Amino acid sequence: MNIYLIGMPGAGKTTIGKHLAKQLNYTFIDLDHEIERNSLMFIDELFEKYGEATFRAQEKKALSEIRGDHLVISTGGGIVKDRTNKALMNGIKVYIDTDITLIEDRIEHDYPRPLLKNKSLDTLYQERMLNYVFFADLIVSNDGNIEQTTTKLIQLLKEKFNL
Numbered sequence: 001m002n003i004y005l006i007g008m009p010g011a012g013k014t015t016i017g018k019h020l021a022k023q024l025n026y027t028f029i030d031l032d033h034e035i036e037r038n039s040l041m042f043i044d045e046l047f048e049k050y051g052e053a054t055f056r057a058q059e060k061k062a063l064s065e066i067r068g069d070h071l072v073i074s075t076g077g078g079i080v081k082d083r084t085n086k087a088l089m090n091g092i093k094v095y096i097d098t099d100i101t102l103i104e105d106r107i108e109h110d111y112p113r114p115l116l117k118n119k120s121l122d123t124l125y126q127e128r129m130l131n132y133v134f135f136a137d138l139i140v141s142n143d144g145n146i147e148q149t150t151t152k153l154i155q156l157l158k159e160k161f162n163l
């Protein structure tokens with residue numbers, strides 16, 4: 001069984017994904033990292049040079065090329081913009097739900113996310129919230145610390161999916 005993490009940019013998908021994979025003894029994949037490896041470019045560079053449509057096409061391709069079992073895959077926040085991506089995600093889809101003001105504080109010193117140059121997190125959340133719920137098999141809050149979220153998520157996966 002594979003586990004996909006979805007949610008807003010800065011929600012903690014990459015961070016929680018790494019911890020979850022380690023604790024479950026699964027292999028960790030970050031989809032943004034796969035796109036960077038394939039294109040030999042950083043995500044922000046890819047956005048700047050070729051635009052969002054090209055990035056989304058690369059993102060879909062990287063998603064469709066995932067093979068294997070016992071994987072934790074952290075996706076980028078915009079994977080849900082294309083609802084047909086859901087069919088490419090064969091596994092449990094977990095929505096990492098984090099309060100927007102907490103995200104703002106947490107990503108203040110992070111690398112700049114290209115989409116947030118032109119749009120507020122709040123607007124992005126309003127646009128995408130229903131899509132996240134549409135994709136999700138499970139929803140877990142990441143408003144607490146990393147250990148709390150990971151422990152809660154493992155407990156839910158065991159309860160609801162016999163992991």
Ligand SMILES: Nc1ncnc2c1ncn2[C@@H]1O[C@H](COP(=O)(O)OP(=O)(O)O)[C@@H](O)[C@H]1O
Pocket residue numbers: 007008009010011012013014015016074106107110142143144145146149
């Ligand atoms: N539970 C948490 N508590 C505090 N900081 C967190 C937590 N989860 C993630 N972070 C921090 O928030 C930022 C965004 O996390 P990241 O994993 O990159 O999010 P995403 O992959 O969803 O964009 C990082 O600086 C990360 O260290």
Ligand SMILES: O=C(O)C1=C[C@@H](OP(=O)(O)O)[C@@H](O)[C@H](O)C1
Pocket residue numbers: 007008009010013014032043075076077078079113114115
């Ligand atoms: O929300 C988005 O559209 C994006 C989120 C980013 O990933 P994170 O969600 O890991 O920040 C990255 O894929 C790209 O900048 C686009």
Ligand SMILES: [Mg+2]
Pocket residue numbers: 013014015032074075076
């Ligand atoms: Mg990430």
